Amino acid sequence: MNNKLFGNAVVGQSGGPTTAINATLAGVIKGAFEADTIGKIYGMRNGIEGFLEERLSDLSEQFGDASGNLDNEKLDMLVNTPAAALGSCRKKLPDPHTDTAFFENLIDLCRKYNIRYFFYIGGNDSMDTVAKISEYLKTSDYEMYAIGVPKTIDNDLAATDHTPGFGSAAKFIATTMQEIVRDCAVYTVPAVTIVEIMGRDAGWLTASAALANSITGYGPDYVYLPEVPFSLENFFADIRAAMEKKPNIVIAVSEGIRFADGRYVGEGTQSGTEDVFGHKYLGGTGSALEQAVKAEFGCKVRAVELNLPQRCAAHCASLTDLEESLKTGYAAVGAAVAGKNGSMISMERAAGKEYAVKFTAKSLSGIANKVRSVPLDYINESGNNVTEACIDYILPLIQGEPALQYKNGLPVHFVIR
């Protein structure tokens, strides 16, 4: 590639929104403004679905100032805005080897808007989308570069040290767990509080609940991850042991914990529907355990589901995560301009005591659809807590607090037209 203008770019957001997904979008916008080879940058409304309906936002216009330069104040506001500002979708693309008509249509649209750079921000399913488009591009005479830009609070993408979005979710969960532990400690009557945390297949978010234990000492008594089979018998024994020392027990459980036979603990309480990617819809793990503990111990039991705020609590974001998310988006533009079609931006953690990451583009083939679980040496032998190695891994990712803009007592968010 040389420095000559080559064409326009388009960026989309897909999958579940996160606190940091707009920081990544901001990084792509910043990169596109700076790249000589890129003309306009368009945003897809509601991901690939909206793109196919030609619902596009002119981001060059919305983020440019009067002289067409990047308006950094607007960009900063976007960085601190939760949830996909472009809208999102959940669409599984067909097989590029069999449904060529779908991809021809997609390429025709790119041709129409002279789009030569295609950025898609999302999790595993979105990387699958990029992998298929880049695969098809190899068979097409249309020259375009498709890059996957990772985000997921679940931190379960393969081939990257961690994912943009995870650090902010982890900070919110650790902060809130610490507050809940303080709240639950005020009474002297025996009580068990079960906090249900997101994470269908990987326990990274639930592991974050334990951070306060090592920082301030006010974390949950136990932490149960989906990586280890869940035993109700051991669970009751754990609670009994804790109750010998104090009346108030606080427990963090992943929504995805399963019994040894593979059944989800929360399975009975939900209708068991699946999404278009074949994922089981979970929920009710906390409620199921609440009923079980009530029946066993007869004490006060409360189930708390941290729910949506885990992925949208921008008021409690990690500055490290927001900065890395922005850099990931920026690096994606660099990779596209360098012609790295079909790659994903990955973060590599430097060896040594000082925390540092570098951003590289890795080929998507073999990465998409792989789940990165919490390794077993991050979980203690009893399977009811995490190890120091796990804490050491997560801790750098929750550092720092962004300086938010407030209006009349509420944080101000950016709205894309």
Place this chain on the structure above:
Amino acid sequence: MNNKLFGNAVVGQSGGPTTAINATLAGVIKGAFEADTIGKIYGMRNGIEGFLEERLSDLSEQFGDASGNLDNEKLDMLVNTPAAALGSCRKKLPDPHTDTAFFENLIDLCRKYNIRYFFYIGGNDSMDTVAKISEYLKTSDYEMYAIGVPKTIDNDLAATDHTPGFGSAAKFIATTMQEIVRDCAVYTVPAVTIVEIMGRDAGWLTASAALANSITGYGPDYVYLPEVPFSLENFFADIRAAMEKKPNIVIAVSEGIRFADGRYVGEGTQSGTEDVFGHKYLGGTGSALEQAVKAEFGCKVRAVELNLPQRCAAHCASLTDLEESLKTGYAAVGAAVAGKNGSMISMERAAGKEYAVKFTAKSLSGIANKVRSVPLDYINESGNNVTEACIDYILPLIQGEPALQYKNGLPVHFVIR
């Protein structure tokens, strides 16, 4: 009263913890350090229950520096600590006219520790405790001054413009609602999100969910308070009307909404137990409505319970609330030293455009056990939202953000020994 040392003071916290209840405690500690008539200040562990077991903390020692002066850094950390740092209890005192033995025992303990000032921080039930003790003191030869120091996130105490603790809960709810509304707006598929908010009898907290509508425009579509009878038919009609304009509907409901016949909407889904004060234990209002909307509309429906963070999210507190809570505690000491036994500190809002409050001591007789509901002119005619007058009332209470101390990415809290 003159300026001579008269005796010691004791302070307790009772009822449900809040984000600001320790700011009020800090105000009492500050006042006690400054008052010449007060010697030591003790803290009751777990309220009146712990006091009766002589479980006391020496707060003069814990908050004093080497020369016995108040350590402002520790005090500031206490201000930003959620949940009752002294612990709490839920204990209903007997009738002072019939169970004199109980009160004689209490007075004996005060005599033992030379306690002449008695501060009790709490909601309606705690004001009942102070009213009974001060009532009994009138018949005793022991000279002591008992003062009620209000706190409750519910904002339902009579004889005060608002209650310490409410502003922080309102700010957290408004902030989180705004984030949830952004999160829910990302998809194009029809979906209803029902957010259940605390408030058994009064809708103040649920009303706060609407704040973002007037500040940034990203608030819930509807708000249902317990002050207005709930009709499932009207509720469905409201949803249908909103769905004609956009696919994503977000609704805030109070846990305490009831049908016209008096039954709680969430009644069916819980065991209907009562606490020691005879309050019905609620919960499941959101789940009940989730099922109803799913059956009626067949679309995606999600119930979110904001749950415990409403009363303990210190990382999202209102600076105005924390400052007023501290001043309320400080004013309580002033009232006690001035001999105002049996009074409660009340906030009066100044007339005029500029927000200002003054702190006065009001007699507790006739105040305790009265619930202050949201007035009907704060609710719109359709009963599905609040009026501008309501927003104008709440808005000043959520202003400002405290400068929190962080350690390794998490807020630091104070721990009383």
